[in-house]
Ligand SMILES: Nc1nc2c(c(=O)[nH]1)N[C@H]1C(S)=C(S)[C@@H](COP(=O)(O)OP(=O)(O)OC[C@H]3O[C@@H](n4cnc5c(N)ncnc54)[C@H](O)[C@@H]3O)O[C@H]1N2
């Protein structure tokens with residue numbers, strides 16, 4: 432049985448980021464840049480006013496100035512400033528030739544075609560040509576995760592179809608004769624399928640658009656047929672164990688996958704299985720929903736991130752624990768569902784009360800996992816994996 436860290440190391444070694452594809456800017460949020468982005472020009476392209484006001488020369492003293500022209504943002508100034516002149520200017524407009532400083536309109540008084548300026552502030556209120564970037568300067572490096580601010584930068588330099596790493600196509604099979612759709616009423620012995628909704632939402636949260644899910648009975652031939660559909664990442668829910676009707680591993684073997692591990696020192700989620708075939712990867716996730724949640728956050732998410740070219744951090748942070756007795760240690764490394772809240776300006780983590788890995792209800796409000804080794808965390812502080820930030824809607 433391997434550790435979670437060993438499982439992640441194998442996943443990292445065996446999964447390669449997918450190829451780069453030109454993608455429209457509107458579809459780039461959450462994707463990883465595959466090329467350097469450089470400035471296509473000087474930014475700003477010319478000296479620009481930072482204020483609405485009047486632009487004058489440097490060799491002036493306070494007094495009255497003749498207004499030479501009106502320069503709106505988007506216009507090209509027509510007249511060089513002569514001594515004794517001021518041009519009316521607006522925020523973002525180009526500074527005319529000989530213009531050295533902008534006086535805010537609050538410090539000026541316009542009288543007909545003249546403007547009276549009694550005082551010159553120290554600051555010139557001009558954004559200088561090339562002050563923010565010069566042509567060819569690298570602004571975004573390959574490998575960068577594109578968030579809203581990076582999209583603004585791409586837009587500014589006209590990179591409307593940057594190359595980003597393609598996202599994986601994820602195919603999910605929820606297996607089991609006992610599972611029925613959420614809108615159905617289960618007959619005796621049946622249960623509603625919760626894992627498909629859970630995984631679909633987790634991949635949606637990850638920003639992965641192509642998540643295809645199908646329910647399937649414990650029927651090896653049917654599982655092979657469905658698992659042969661095109662996918663970069665194949666997920667089989669249930670059938671991870673060694674029971675007579677656990678066909679997950681056999682499905683993968685029959686499709687030519689190599690199984691790299693089928694047991695992880697993880698609670699819940701011990702029978703988590705990982706396999707690859709060429710550049711394809713597959714997991715069999717133990718059927719219980721809490722196991723699904725934990726397997727996703729400890730290993731499966733990391734695999735999806737690798738495909739996307741993301742770094743896949745797993746930053747445990749030490750957080751004050753409210754109820755250490757609720758944590759029941761086990762020989763396996765446990766990832767305990769928990770809720771982090773902000774109490775009087777500090778983070779606190781409260782373990783959820785879960786009785787078995789089938790207890791979906793105990794996951795309500797979970798936004799963190801607490802790592803519990805052989806013993807309960809000492810000194811009231813728990814190693815906590817934040818899945819979401821508390822207090823952010
Ligand atoms: N003799 C042993 N039995 C079991 C062992 C073991 O070591 N020896 N390990 C246990 C552990 S730990 C786990 S975890 C499970 C793994 O089971 P499987 O992955 O084979 O999953 P299933 O048996 O198919 O299902 C387990 C459980 O989850 C329910 N389930 C399945 N699919 C769904 C779904 N889509 N939505 C909601 N619930 C689902 C299923 O009905 C079962 O109750 O094996 C233990 N047994």
Ligand code: MOO
Pocket residue numbers: 697698699700701702717719722788
């Ligand atoms: O590994 Mo199982 O997921 O504990 O129930």
